[in-house]
Amino acid sequence: MISGSASVLSSDPAVDDLTADAFFNGRITVFQSRRGYRFSIDAVLLAAHADARAEDVVVDLGTGCGIVPLIMAFRRPDIHLLGVEIQQSLAEIAALNVRENDMMARIRIICADIRDLTSDDVSGPVDLMVANPPFRKARSGRVNPQSEKARARHEVSVTLPEVMAAGRRLLRTGGRLITIYPADRAAEVLVGMDGAGIAPKFLRTVHSRAGTEARLILAAGTRGGRPGGLRIAPPLILYGDDGAYADEVQAMFGG
Numbered sequence: 001m002i003s004g005s006a007s008v009l010s011s012d013p014a015v016d017d018l019t020a021d022a023f024f025n026g027r028i029t030v031f032q033s034r035r036g037y038r039f040s041i042d043a044v045l046l047a048a049h050a051d052a053r054a055e056d057v058v059v060d061l062g063t064g065c066g067i068v069p070l071i072m073a074f075r076r077p078d079i080h081l082l083g084v085e086i087q088q089s090l091a092e093i094a095a096l097n098v099r100e101n102d103m104m105a106r107i108r109i110i111c112a113d114i115r116d117l118t119s120d121d122v123s124g125p126v127d128l129m130v131a132n133p134p135f136r137k138a139r140s141g142r143v144n145p146q147s148e149k150a151r152a153r154h155e156v157s158v159t160l161p162e163v164m165a166a167g168r169r170l171l172r173t174g175g176r177l178i179t180i181y182p183a184d185r186a187a188e189v190l191v192g193m194d195g196a197g198i199a200p201k202f203l204r205t206v207h208s209r210a211g212t213e214a215r216l217i218l219a220a221g222t223r224g225g226r227p228g229g230l231r232i233a234p235p236l237i238l239y240g241d242d243g244a245y246a247d248e249v250q251a252m253f254g255g
Contacts, residue, residue: 018093024254028074031097032065037090039067041238041249042216045206046132046180047071048252049218054078056127059170061114061163062086066094068130069107082122083109086158114158114166125172131179133163160188164196171198171223178202183214190219199225204233209241 018031032038047068052058056079060068063083073081083098085091091111098107112121119125160181167177177198181189183205190200198221205214214235240246245253 023071024074027254028070028101029097030065030067030070031093031100033089033093037064037087039064042180043067043132044071044252045216045218045236045249046130046178047075049204049220050128050130050178051176051220052076052079052128056080057123058082058128058130059084059122059126061129061131061166062133062158063094063109064090064132066097066107066109068132069094069109070097070101070103072130073103073106074101077106079106081107082126083107084112084114084117085109086111086113115162117166117170119170122170125175126170127172127175129167129171129175129177131163131167131177133158133160133179133181160185160192161195164192164198167193167198167223168196173224175223176201176220177223178218178220180206180216180218183217186217186219189217193219193221196223198223199227200230201225202231202233204236206236206238208237209239210237 017034019034021030021032022028023030043064044067048071050058050068050072052072058069058072058079058081060081060083063069063085066083069081069083072079083094085094088111091109095109098104098109163179171177177193179189190203193200200219200221202218202220204218206216206218207214218236236248237246238249
């Protein structure tokens with residue numbers, strides 16, 4: 001079980017530097033940096049597709065402001081979560097969010113490098129690992145001059161193979177990994193899972209609108225699972241013809 005103090009961190013971020021967003025009709029409040037890295041819809045999609053089960057121990061790698069554990073804990077009061085974030089500034093915001101939403105008994109936030117994590121650091125092999133890792137190669141495109149954003153979006157501090165290696169170390173046999181990644185790197189995700197001993201079992205493409213190419217993929221696998229049996233779910237369409245979120249996506253925000 002992952003429980004106890006919300007954080008090993010020493011201070012809270014300045015409130016004036018944060019914004020607040022409400023989820024689930026105001027039942028969750030999420031603080032974010034006003035100028036630094038802010039979560040995107042990717043995190044909401046990931047949380048909605050994470051198949052947590054009763055009494056699961058869940059680790060969220062690269063938790064940012066803690067949005068994924070907050071959503072998962074709200075939906076499943078019978079699970080325990082650990083959010084891991086390498087950046088001190090983001091980890092402090094995540095710890096603040098845990099306290100402000102009174103989830104300290106079920107969510108713990110630590111500031112740590114996932115490349116150094118072992119199963120002992122997360123209270124033994126875990127049942128489920130969720131990851132919304134940096135997805136742009138370190139030298140591809142324009143690297144944001146704000147290091148917080150750069151490290152969250154570009155493979156500066158962690159690479160896809162290192163995420164998969166963490167899955168091999170942290171998951172119990174039969175444990176599940178789910179991640180969200182750009183569609184044009186789908187092959188890397190599936191090959192990376194397989195190479196880490198995590199059999200791909202689920203794939204769903206994400207499209208901005210009907211009739212457009214996939215922008216993202218959601219992919220899940222089982223550590224030590226048998227090869228084969230990959231289920232390809234119907235595509236997820238984000239926006240309707242009117243430009244508003246589709247009903248399925250709106251429900252993910254609690255609307």
